[in-house]
Amino acid sequence: MIGVGKIKQYSNVLDKPLSKGKQEVSLSAFAFLFSELVQYNQTQVDNIAELERSRLEDAGYAVGARVLELLCHRDKGNRRETRLLGILSFVHSTVWKVLFGKVADSLEKGTEHEDEYMISEKELLVNRFISIPKDMGTFNCGAFVAGIVRGVLDGAGFPAVVTAHFVPVEGQQRPRTTILIKFAEEVLRREARLG
Amino acid sequence: MRFGSRRIRTCVFALNIRQVSNDSRKPTGSGFRTVFRVGLIYSGFIFESGLKDYGSSGRMDTNDSLRVASLWHSMHAISQQLSPISGCFGIELLQADTFDLHCFQSLTGTKFFVVCEPGTQHMEGLLKHIYELYTDYVLKNPFYEMEMPIRCELFDINLTQAIQKDRVALLAR
Numbered sequence: 368m369i370g371v372g373k374i375k376q377y378s379n380v381l382d383k384p385l386s387k388g389k390q391e392v393s394l395s396a397f398a399f400l401f402s403e404l405v406q407y408n409q410t411q412v413d414n415i416a417e418l419e420r421s422r423l424e425d426a427g428y429a430v431g432a433r434v435l436e437l438l439c440h441r442d443k444g445n446r447r448e449t450r451l452l453g454i455l456s457f458v459h460s461t462v463w464k465v466l467f468g469k470v471a472d473s474l475e476k477g478t479e480h481e482d483e484y485m486i487s488e489k490e491l492l493v494n495r496f497i498s499i500p501k502d503m504g505t506f507n508c509g510a511f512v513a514g515i516v517r518g519v520l521d522g523a524g525f526p527a528v529v530t531a532h533f534v535p536v537e538g539q540q541r542p543r544t545t546i547l548i549k550f551a552e553e554v555l556r557r558e559a560r561l562g
Numbered sequence: 563m564r565f566g567s568r569r570i571r572t573c574v575f576a577l578n579i580r581q582v583s584n585d586s587r588k589p590t591g592s593g594f595r596t597v598f599r600v601g602l603i604y605s606g607f608i609f610e611s612g613l614k615d616y617g618s619s620g621r622m623d624t625n626d627s628l629r630v631a632s633l634w635h636s637m638h639a640i641s642q643q644l645s646p647i648s649g650c651f652g653i654e655l656l657q658a659d660t661f662d663l664h665c666f667q668s669l670t671g672t673k674f675f676v677v678c679e680p681g682t683q684h685m686e687g688l689l690k691h692i693y694e695l696y697t698d699y700v701l702k703n704p705f706y707e708m709e710m711p712i713r714c715e716l717f718d719i720n721l722t723q724a725i726q727k728d729r730v731a732l733l734a735r
């Protein structure tokens with residue numbers, strides 16, 4: 368779901384190479400659809416936290432579960448990552464590339480807690496056209512992407528709590544979005560056992 | 563006529579711009595000198611639902627903006643009916659002694675206009691660019707309600723950038 372692709376013009380249709388199919392969808396179409404998704408869910412909830420936590424995140428979760436299935440089949444020959452760092456870099460690069468056409472800006476380990484990891488994006492694709500009104504506080508539509516990440520991790524056997532946050536960057540007008548991943552205890556225990 | 567069936571929308575925003583006016587001369591190939599008057603944009607408006615005052619430095623408050631917007635809307639509508647040519651879409655340019663008013667109307671009837679110094683060039687391009695920004699950062703924003711004032715941070719940021727770029731381009735000419 369990245370920007371409108373540059374379509375090369377071929378004078379003769381026979382010169383055109385056979386493609387794997389269309390890999391990209393129109394950014395505008397996606398933006399309008401996503402906008403409608405948010406607007407619809409906004410009418411179905413009582414408060415903003417519910418919209419963020421249960422609505423958008425759940426919508427993303429379903430996408431994530433499917434994306435994992437698809438990518439394991441397509442790229443990995445029906446194998447999946449079993450190690451923590453493996454699955455994180457799978458999300459950071461493979462999943463991001465398929466969904467947003469680029470690798471995520473950064474993947475970091477939390478400094479305060481052992482079980483926390485962060486994926487940061489300077490400008491998250493879903494947030495490109497969205498301005499959050501002041502009265503909505505820390506609400507972030509990146510919750511949808513957080514849901515996708517949670518879906519992928521959960522499906523691969525790494526249950527985690529995933530949230531999206533705005534983090535102000537010095538010298539920049541717009542904050543960046545950080546997807547915070549907090550793994551469940553069992554994941555870390557298993558990881559320690561595997562060594 | 564189109565006017566009857568069209569919803570009356572009143573909305574305004576005024577751009578946050580104040581340009582230093584100056585003249586620049588540019589020689590052309592044949593030794594002929596053309597004088598370009600570099601524009602001073604007084605204010606710009608989007609006629610739509612919401613109302614937005616892009617801080618015209620205290621010169622115009624919300625009520626003034628609304629007044630200007632509704633005045634322009636009626637003039638625009640009347641001009642469509644008064645026009646000697648059929649299929650007229652309304653005033654595009656209004657030239658007065660002290661200012662030029664360029665208006666751009668989108669297919670849905672949203673009007674964008676810019677009030678600038680007489681003889682300012684390339685306002686059409688600017689208005690089209692503002693229209694593009696409007697469709698991107700206002701209409702694709704789930705938190706914008708139609709017919710309400712435009713309060714979109716990204717729109718403001720990009721609009722300011724567009725105006726500044728325009729000013730730089732004008733001064734460079």
